[in-house]
Amino acid sequence: MSESNESVQGAIDRACANLELTVKDMGVSLTFDPSNIAELEEVLLAVREMGDESALTGACFMVGAYVGEILRRAIGGQWTMSTDGVAALQLPGSGDKVFPVEKVRKFIQEPGGESLVFYVQALLARN
Amino acid sequence: MGPQPESKYSLASGDSGIGLRPSADSGTGLSYGGRRASVIADDFGQYGQRSLTPDMDAGDVQALRENLGLPNLAPDESWVLAAGAGQYGRSLGGYGPASPALKVPMTRDRFRRLEIEAMNAEGTDSSSSLLGATAGVAASFGKMAVGAARFGSNLLMQGGDILTGGYNHDHPMMQRVWAEQRALGEGLVNVVSNPVAATTDFIEGVVNRYDAAMSQPTNFDRSYSLGNLFNDVGQGALGTGFALRGAVRLGSAGLEFIGENAFTNGPASGGRSAQIGGINLRAYDAETRARILERFRSGNEFESQARAAMDVSKNFDRIYGSGDLAGKYAVPDSMRAGIVEFKNVQELSKDLQFQLYEQSQKRIELVVSPRTEYISGPLVETVRASGGAISIFNPRTGLFHPYDFDAGVFLIRRPK
Numbered sequence: 001m002s003e004s005n006e007s008v009q010g011a012i013d014r015a016c017a018n019l020e021l022t023v024k025d026m027g028v029s030l031t032f033d034p035s036n037i038a039e040l041e042e043v044l045l046a047v048r049e050m051g052d053e054s055a056l057t058g059a060c061f062m063v064g065a066y067v068g069e070i071l072r073r074a075i076g077g078q079w080t081m082s083t084d085g086v087a088a089l090q091l092p093g094s095g096d097k098v099f100p101v102e103k104v105r106k107f108i109q110e111p112g113g114e115s116l117v118f119y120v121q122a123l124l125a126r127n
Numbered sequence: 128m129g130p131q132p133e134s135k136y137s138l139a140s141g142d143s144g145i146g147l148r149p150s151a152d153s154g155t156g157l158s159y160g161g162r163r164a165s166v167i168a169d170d171f172g173q174y175g176q177r178s179l180t181p182d183m184d185a186g187d188v189q190a191l192r193e194n195l196g197l198p199n200l201a202p203d204e205s206w207v208l209a210a211g212a213g214q215y216g217r218s219l220g221g222y223g224p225a226s227p228a229l230k231v232p233m234t235r236d237r238f239r240r241l242e243i244e245a246m247n248a249e250g251t252d253s254s255s256s257l258l259g260a261t262a263g264v265a266a267s268f269g270k271m272a273v274g275a276a277r278f279g280s281n282l283l284m285q286g287g288d289i290l291t292g293g294y295n296h297d298h299p300m301m302q303r304v305w306a307e308q309r310a311l312g313e314g315l316v317n318v319v320s321n322p323v324a325a326t327t328d329f330i331e332g333v334v335n336r337y338d339a340a341m342s343q344p345t346n347f348d349r350s351y352s353l354g355n356l357f358n359d360v361g362q363g364a365l366g367t368g369f370a371l372r373g374a375v376r377l378g379s380a381g382l383e384f385i386g387e388n389a390f391t392n393g394p395a396s397g398g399r400s401a402q403i404g405g406i407n408l409r410a411y412d413a414e415t416r417a418r419i420l421e422r423f424r425s426g427n428e429f430e431s432q433a434r435a436a437m438d439v440s441k442n443f444d445r446i447y448g449s450g451d452l453a454g455k456y457a458v459p460d461s462m463r464a465g466i467v468e469f470k471n472v473q474e475l476s477k478d479l480q481f482q483l484y485e486q487s488q489k490r491i492e493l494v495v496s497p498r499t500e501y502i503s504g505p506l507v508e509t510v511r512a513s514g515g516a517i518s519i520f521n522p523r524t525g526l527f528h529p530y531d532f533d534a535g536v537f538l539i540r541r542p543k
Contacts, residue, residue, distance in 0.1 A: 025418065097463055118469065
């Protein structure tokens, strides 16, 4: 793992830890398990209801990081960051890159269409 | 190596795209004996809608029993059968075998004609096949009616339980209803929470049962199983398309009001979010709410930190457009050797995202969900031209069903 990747991983870890602490106040316990995804969708929808754009932007990154971590812990891989600032998880074997943070942003734009649960389950089944 | 396709069925090949749900006006749909399931369902629906009779008496019940070939049906089941035909048929939006004088003979006649056509084509013995098929229809028909009526009875009580916020939930009768409904299968929660997945599983079940029926050793057994299956397909289409529509509406309203956990874990108050994880920011005091929002805002800092630690290698993960699409970009769900896009939407067309993907000349792999009903022709062609693939991923089974472009069908893959 390169030094830069370690730094990316560090930022992801801190985001995940902060998310766990935050949602605990909301009555949700996260365990890096795929079953957490439905609760994370609820967290995002709850934050969206508050109409605080800055909080929602931050929540998207934190939840996206957590979704990516759930995937990484289940199937391996490592975080990378492209030069234009898109966080990606590079999967082992195929080398495919997935973009959980971007997926979370799509979800919050269209909650009825872009289910994170389907996304994660499909990726887990595919890899 | 993944499981190999063992059989295939058509989920329709429409005029301008792929219709993933059988329908009357597009695609070929699931077929039986060379006839589309949607046509079969229409026939059942037509008779059922036209001949509903709310005022059935003992004579009607007896006639129904005889017409169904079930003269020894237990009295309570006969009553339920009649109730299913009349009262619950109407209250649930039109389901029910309805008039025994019209519906059953017409159904049987319809089936007989189809069976004869099928047997003529196959050159099989008609007498034993007809007997078996008719008996199969009758048995299936009886089961469906009994199940639907019991379901309807329980549903009314469950609806009342929901609408009263579980006020009487601890009453022994309500407990029995909830327990019995669970014992009848997990159909209600399944259909209410995910009707498309339930329907998809139903279709897969039909295919498996068709295979099993065709492997029966005798004409009678084979036709009995086919008749049973055939009638279930018709009744199932009625049930899903007509009767359960009302149940879904009621159930959905209940879910919104009391939360879906009430269907399985007992009564509780509050909205759906509150039911699932106690997530209701409005319920928190100002200090807690401010703390939560401030922590979420800190997510921006983490993202900045991650950006600051970006990889130094040149790597553009966005797909940028050129020409008419200059200045536009899209971010695929996954990419390397090609693009992988997961879509959990009802309809898909060749929108800007896929136009950009096409322009990139990368291989496109499209994974849709069981709730997807239609993929446009231009998008199908774009994926095909890219050398890519389309498949349905069913989260309930964990299986991918790839689309065969040449055959125009989705392949069924069974678990090992």
